[in-house]
Amino acid sequence: MYLSIIKSLTTAVLVTLLFGNTLGQGCSDAGFCTIESFQPHEDNDESKEYKNHIKLGVSYGDADHSIYIIGNYLEFGRQTGEKLGIDFKLTSISQNGNGISTLGLSDLYLNANYAVTNTLTLTLGSKVPVSKSNAVKDNLPLPMDYQSTLGTLDLIVGIGYTINKLQLVLALQQPLTQNKNEFISDDYPANSELSNFQSTNKFKRNGDVLLRISHPVTIAKMLTITPSILPVYHLGVDKYTDASGTEQEIKGSDGLTLNGNAYFDFALNDKNSIQLNFGLPFIVRDVRPDGLTRSFIATLEYRYSF
Numbered sequence: 001m002y003l004s005i006i007k008s009l010t011t012a013v014l015v016t017l018l019f020g021n022t023l024g025q026g027c028s029d030a031g032f033c034t035i036e037s038f039q040p041h042e043d044n045d046e047s048k049e050y051k052n053h054i055k056l057g058v059s060y061g062d063a064d065h066s067i068y069i070i071g072n073y074l075e076f077g078r079q080t081g082e083k084l085g086i087d088f089k090l091t092s093i094s095q096n097g098n099g100i101s102t103l104g105l106s107d108l109y110l111n112a113n114y115a116v117t118n119t120l121t122l123t124l125g126s127k128v129p130v131s132k133s134n135a136v137k138d139n140l141p142l143p144m145d146y147q148s149t150l151g152t153l154d155l156i157v158g159i160g161y162t163i164n165k166l167q168l169v170l171a172l173q174q175p176l177t178q179n180k181n182e183f184i185s186d187d188y189p190a191n192s193e194l195s196n197f198q199s200t201n202k203f204k205r206n207g208d209v210l211l212r213i214s215h216p217v218t219i220a221k222m223l224t225i226t227p228s229i230l231p232v233y234h235l236g237v238d239k240y241t242d243a244s245g246t247e248q249e250i251k252g253s254d255g256l257t258l259n260g261n262a263y264f265d266f267a268l269n270d271k272n273s274i275q276l277n278f279g280l281p282f283i284v285r286d287v288r289p290d291g292l293t294r295s296f297i298a299t300l301e302y303r304y305s306f
Contacts, residue, residue: 035123035171038160052305064288072093087111090109125157127152133179144289147179157172167214168212174207178203178205198289214261223265229261238289263275274303
């Protein structure tokens with residue numbers, strides 16, 4: 001029965017990705033939906049032969065306020081034994097729009113994965129900022145939409161379960177610290193586009209929970225297509241401090257974002273592969289002060305196993 005449901009989801013995801021035009025937050029971009037153990041995967045004998053991998057990726061996304069982003073990442077992963085694996089990922093991002101261009105390193109992800117059984121995996125990790133979220137222009141703080149990182153140290157925990165190729169992931173990303181952003185929209189003149197951005201001075205961001213449901217479909221020996229549904233729930237209302245020093249709630253910043261993803265994996269040989277994936281949201285939060293909004297995002301990734 002679930003196979004018919006998956007086929008329906010596959011059709012819905014692919015059709016919407018090809019023809020949809022919604023606006024909202026793709027993935028979470030707080031980071032955990034792109035972690036290796038939380039991504040859809042196709043287990044095979046060839047992939048288990050190699051204990052190490054290196055991944056290089058570049059992504060393009062359309063954001064709010066006529067901003068577009070280009071992201072990059074470098075990842076190294078190692079299977080240290082039959083059950084334990086570790087991976088490290090360094091990210092960077094460029095934001096461009098409204099006459100402003102920014103570029104900077106973002107975060108370092110450190111994760112450990114433990115295979116309890118062949119079908120059950122636990123993940124424990126962290127997101128460590130390698131930049132500060134206090135970029136300025138003309139001596140004025142920029143909004144989060146132009147920052148290369150959320151600037152928070154985050155705890156990441158998750159569990160993955162596979163049943164008959166149906167892959168389920170449940171994960172939490174919780175900030176342990178907050179950032180040093182000082183953007184207040186009233187500091188900008190009324191004719192400035194930045195006066196329309198959400199103030200994030202002394203920004204306090206809540207955590208996120210995600211559930212990923214995916215099912216790889218082997219089309220040919222070299223090609224696997226994986227549709228994925230990804231709800232992300234923001235656990236609380238975010239806050240900022242206004243110009244008078246009063247802490248304010250950002251109403252509408254909590255709640256659900258529902259994303260669709262489609263992954264196209266091309267196996268060049270047993271060591272080299274290329275992945276192209278697309279994502280966009282179907283349901284969005286009313287307000288997204290963290291600057292993570294994406295109406296569409298596409299990523300191209302190269303993987304080398306050894």
